[in-house]
Amino acid sequence: MWNYTDKVMEHFLNPRNVGKVDNPDGEAIVGNLSCGDALEISFSLDENKKIKDVKFKTFGCGSAIASSSVLTEMVKGKTLEEAEKITNHDIVDKLGGLPDKKIHCSVMGTDALHAAIANYRGEKPKDTNETKYEGTVVCHCFDVTDVKIRELAKENNLKTVDEITDYCKAGGSCGECREEIKQILDGLWKREKETSGKDISNQKTVLTFAQKVMKVQEVIEQEIRPALERDGGSIEFIDLSKDTVVVRLKGRCASCPSSKVTIKTFVEKKLKELVSEELKVEQE
Amino acid sequence: MDNGKLIYVDNNATTKVDPKVFEAMKPFLTEYYGNPSSIYSFGGIVSKYIDKARKQVADFLGALPEEVVFTSCGTESDSTAIYSALSICSNKNKIVTSKVEHPAVLNLCNYLSERGYNIVEIPVDKNGCIDVQRIDEAIDNNTALVSVMWANNEIGNIYPVNEIAKAAHAKGAMFHTDGVQAAGKIPIDLSKTEIDMLSMSGHKIHAPKGVGALYIRKGLRFNPFLIGGHQENGRRAGTENNAGIVALGRACELAEQNMDYELTEVKKMRDYLESEITEKIPKIKINGDCSNRVPNTTNVSFEGIEGESILLILDKMANIAASSGSACTTGSLKPSHVLTAIGLKDIMLHSTLRISLSRFNTMEEIDKVVETLVYAVKKLRDISPFWKG
Numbered sequence: 047m048w049n050y051t052d053k054v055m056e057h058f059l060n061p062r063n064v065g066k067v068d069n070p071d072g073e074a075i076v077g078n079l080s081c082g083d084a085l086e087i088s089f090s091l092d093e094n095k096k097i098k099d100v101k102f103k104t105f106g107c108g109s110a111i112a113s114s115s116v117l118t119e120m121v122k123g124k125t126l127e128e129a130e131k132i133t134n135h136d137i138v139d140k141l142g143g144l145p146d147k148k149i150h151c152s153v154m155g156t157d158a159l160h161a162a163i164a165n166y167r168g169e170k171p172k173d174t175n176e177t178k179y180e181g182t183v184v185c186h187c188f189d190v191t192d193v194k195i196r197e198l199a200k201e202n203n204l205k206t207v208d209e210i211t212d213y214c215k216a217g218g219s220c221g222e223c224r225e226e227i228k229q230i231l232d233g234l235w236k237r238e239k240e241t242s243g244k245d246i247s248n249q250k251t252v253l254t255f256a257q258k259v260m261k262v263q264e265v266i267e268q269e270i271r272p273a274l275e276r277d278g279g280s281i282e283f284i285d286l287s288k289d290t291v292v293v294r295l296k297g298r299c300a301s302c303p304s305s306k307v308t309i310k311t312f313v314e315k316k317l318k319e320l321v322s323e324e325l326k327v328e329q330e
Numbered sequence: 331m332d333n334g335k336l337i338y339v340d341n342n343a344t345t346k347v348d349p350k351v352f353e354a355m356k357p358f359l360t361e362y363y364g365n366p367s368s369i370y371s372f373g374g375i376v377s378k379y380i381d382k383a384r385k386q387v388a389d390f391l392g393a394l395p396e397e398v399v400f401t402s403c404g405t406e407s408d409s410t411a412i413y414s415a416l417s418i419c420s421n422k423n424k425i426v427t428s429k430v431e432h433p434a435v436l437n438l439c440n441y442l443s444e445r446g447y448n449i450v451e452i453p454v455d456k457n458g459c460i461d462v463q464r465i466d467e468a469i470d471n472n473t474a475l476v477s478v479m480w481a482n483n484e485i486g487n488i489y490p491v492n493e494i495a496k497a498a499h500a501k502g503a504m505f506h507t508d509g510v511q512a513a514g515k516i517p518i519d520l521s522k523t524e525i526d527m528l529s530m531s532g533h534k535i536h537a538p539k540g541v542g543a544l545y546i547r548k549g550l551r552f553n554p555f556l557i558g559g560h561q562e563n564g565r566r567a568g569t570e571n572n573a574g575i576v577a578l579g580r581a582c583e584l585a586e587q588n589m590d591y592e593l594t595e596v597k598k599m600r601d602y603l604e605s606e607i608t609e610k611i612p613k614i615k616i617n618g619d620c621s622n623r624v625p626n627t628t629n630v631s632f633e634g635i636e637g638e639s640i641l642l643i644l645d646k647m648a649n650i651a652a653s654s655g656s657a658c659t660t661g662s663l664k665p666s667h668v669l670t671a672i673g674l675k676d677i678m679l680h681s682t683l684r685i686s687l688s689r690f691n692t693m694e695e696i697d698k699v700v701e702t703l704v705y706a707v708k709k710l711r712d713i714s715p716f717w718k719g
Contacts, residue, residue: 050642058639059646064713075715079676082636082665086715103715105680107638111713219664 050108051142057112062119065101072166076158081188081215083110083151085158089121089166097121097129102158109141109148116140117155126163132156133201134213149212153198181275182297184230185216185223193275195230205235237268253322259286261321266293269316274299274308281313289324291317305329337650337695341534342483342511342627342686347577348536354580355538358573366570367561376572383579387543390582391528392519399544399565400575404510404531405434407544410555410566411506411527412438412475416447417553419474419504424448426468426476426503428460428489429671434529435477435508436667448472457619458487458672466497473503480512480528484655484668484684485618486627488516495524504550510534514585515592515624526550532574536688537581541574588689596687597625599696603685604628606700611707615678617669626687629655631669631678634717635710640683643706650699655682677716 050058067073070088077084083106092098100121102114117137121129134152138144144152164170181193198204198213207227211218217227253261266283274281279299285292293313295305302308306329314327338346358376366377381395388395401407412425412435427439429451436451443449450468454460460478469476476498481488495505506527512518514535520528525547532541546552546565558567585592604616613633632640637654644650655666665679674682685699711717 055642055646058642061713079680079716082680084715103713105634105714105716106636108642110636111639 048109048145048148050112050145053116053140053142054109054112054144057115057141058108061102061104061111061115063101063115063122064103066103067099067101072162072164074158074161074165074170076161077106077154078189079105083107083154085110085114085154087114087118087158087162089162091126091166094125096123096125106151106154107148109144110151110154112141113137113144113151113155114158117159121159126166129159130163132159135202146212150215153213180278182280184226185214185219187219188215190214190216192230192280195227196234196272199231199234205231207231233267237264255286258321262286262291262317262325265317265320266313269320270313273312284330289322289326291325291327292330293327294330334649334698337648337691337698339685339687339691339695339699340651340653341688341691342486342684343653344533344539345536345688346690347538348581348584350584351537351577351580355573355577358576362572366572367559376570379576380570380572383575386579386583387530390513390518390586391530391545392521393545394548396563397520397545397548399546399562400570400578401542401544401566402540402568402571403542404432404508404529404534405542406555407529407531407542408432408434408477408506408508409438410544411529411546412442412477413555414527414553415475415504415506416442418551422472422474422503424450424470424473426450426452426465426473426498428452428454428465428478430454430458430460430482430484430487430668431477431479432483432508432510435479439477452478454671456673458482458485458617458668459619459622460489460494462490462493462497465494466500469498469501469503471502473498473501475504475506477506477508479508479510480518481509481515481624482618482668483511484666485629485672486511486623486686487619488512488622488624491525492523495526499524509545511624514581514589515626517589517593520545520547532578532581535581535585537577538574541571541578543578591689593625596689596691599687599691599693600626600628600685602693603687603696603700604630606696607703610700610704615674617672617674617682627684628686629682629684631674631682632707632711633677633681634714635681635707637680637682639710640681640703640706643709644699644702647705648698648702650702652699653684653686655679655684 067088067090071091073088075086086103089097089100100118102118104111104114120132134156137152137155161170181191184190184192195210204210207217207224210216210227217224263283266281271281278297280296282294282296284294299305309327317325362376364373364376366373366380384395384398387398425439439449452460452465452468478489478494480491491507498505504526507525509528510531513530528545530543533539554565556567561567561570615631617629641652641654644652655669669679669682
């Protein structure tokens with residue numbers, strides 16, 4: 047049995063603001079049946095653009111229901127800008143704590159809130175499951191992408207695969223993606239460490255071939271991939287022979303008609319700037 | 331919150347120690363602490379009680395006393411049986427088992443699979459039934475062991491173990507069954523079967539935790555799992571758990587005496603529970619093979635809600651202890667392998683409750699369970715985005 051706090055149990059047994067707002071200004075549902083939990087949130091604004099009414103419906107465990115309930119209490123009366131600033135940690139704090147393995151319930155809360163706000167701003171349809179998260183899916187059991195994993199890791203200083211699982215469930219079912227998650231984390235934190243120590247743009251001295259390969263990989267992972275991922279694409283380093291970098295574009299970039307332009311004006315430019323002026327970039 | 335007296339309906343997880351069992355074991359925790367292997371009478375007296383317990387277990391199983399080896403739990407019995415078969419048939423490297431085994435068998439098989447053994451897990455149909463023919467087809471002359479549980483812990487299905495044992499023997503393989511959930515719930519008479527090895531556990535039949543038994547058919551070649559002293563006739567080293575063994579013996583005797591009650595009265599309570607909730611709660615599904623189940627178990631899915639939250643309401647509102655196949659209750663995030671194996675749809679998979687009764691339950695308790703369940707399911711469906719009631 048989980049050691050839920052009294053606050054969690056109280057919200058679970060007496061959830062506030064259950065239901066759906068009539069004529070909502072923003073609404074969204076995140077999660078789905080196969081994942082084992084889902085949260086639908088809807089809100090309306092008053093004349094001052096503050097959240098006047100907010101309601102939820104949750105399919106999930108006790109902590110999912112309690113997280114949703116407490117979140118609705120926290121956002122009521124706030125502007126969307128204020129509401130957006132609420133983090134999953136704020137939800138956990140308000141509940142007096144959640145078991146590690148239930149942190150993902152609080153993340154689902156902020157995810158749903160952000161999706162509903164995006165829906166209000168016309169950025170997203172109400173069912174976010176139709177517009178997949180940016181990036182490539184790493185955990186197929188729970189539909190979690192590399193972008194989401196990096197985002198959670200950075201925001202919450204997560205260093206291990208288990209921590210990632212606690213936050214978004216990725217890697218917690220079949221476990222096949224655990225190695226991939228580990229690589230993402232290793233890549234992310236290695237980069238952070240190096241960049242905090244020294245600015246890589248100042249490192250453009252004469253490099254050995256091996257150093258050059260490392261550097262190219264580093265710049266692709268650190269500078270280029272995150273930028274492409276923001277547009278739903280991605281990139282993979284394939285090879286370096288002499289000064290020709292071979293890459294594979296993935297996701298949206300792969301089918302994008304202007305991918306050649308991307309290669310020249312963005313990928314090549316960045317690599318020239320940060321690694322070596324001699325570099326040329328080609329698609330696989 | 332005054333939520334009343336405990337209503338314990340999770341007897342497939344563990345059971346209450348029968349007061350009569352406790353009475354029987356108590357002296358061995360207090361005055362009779364001798365080592366049964368010792369030569370003096372203070373040890374010898376204990377050894378007599380261990381012999382008596384062995385006879386009680388043997389009678390309960392329809393076995394000979396020398397066919398019973400005491401162990402520490404069901405898992406140890408399972409491991410012992412599987413490792414023994416593999417070491418005796420060292421020229422073979424295949425195990426045929428089912429997809430719905432207890433983790434004690436399944437996870438050991440996964441472990442062995444990583445070390446080069448060929449493990450074949452036979453799937454089940456949507457009612458959790460196993461097709462003996464499929465097992466038969468999977469057994470070949472490279473098969474060391476076939477291991478299929480007698481009764482399933484989650485859905486309660488009873489499997490045709492004797493038929494499977496015959497199929498195994500026809501091709502020269504040994505047959506082991508995890509009988510942990512069958513013992514005490516349905517009659518067992520091993521003398522009428524071809525089963526080679528059977529595991530059982532004390533704490534599922536109103537004895538305490540920490541004691542189990544392994545039946546090893548007379549004449550079967552066997553290698554011990556725990557190596558050390560000569561205890562259990564060289565088949566299981568380690569100083570005997572005197573109190574536990576005496577308790578297991580007494581528990582078996584009581585299980586035998588209560589078998590008719592189990593098959594009639596306990597079944598009556600289970601069937602009443604199922605008919606009440608089926609009538610009072612829409613969109614539910616009873617899982618498993620309703621025509622061939624142990625009498626105490628029901629496994630039911632409630633469309634559109636999640637299992638852990640049902641358990642929490644049962645617990646907090648009425649002090650009811652039940653169990654769920656939902657992922658959230660364990661923290662593993664993975665729904666039960668049994669419910670996955672029977673192909674439950676997503677809308678049902680995460681919303682499953684297992685209620686398992688014992689002879690200590692009462693009709694009043696069942697009424698309370700029904701009443702609380704009706705309340706819990708309605709409340710949670712009102713909150714659920716997937717309930718279009």
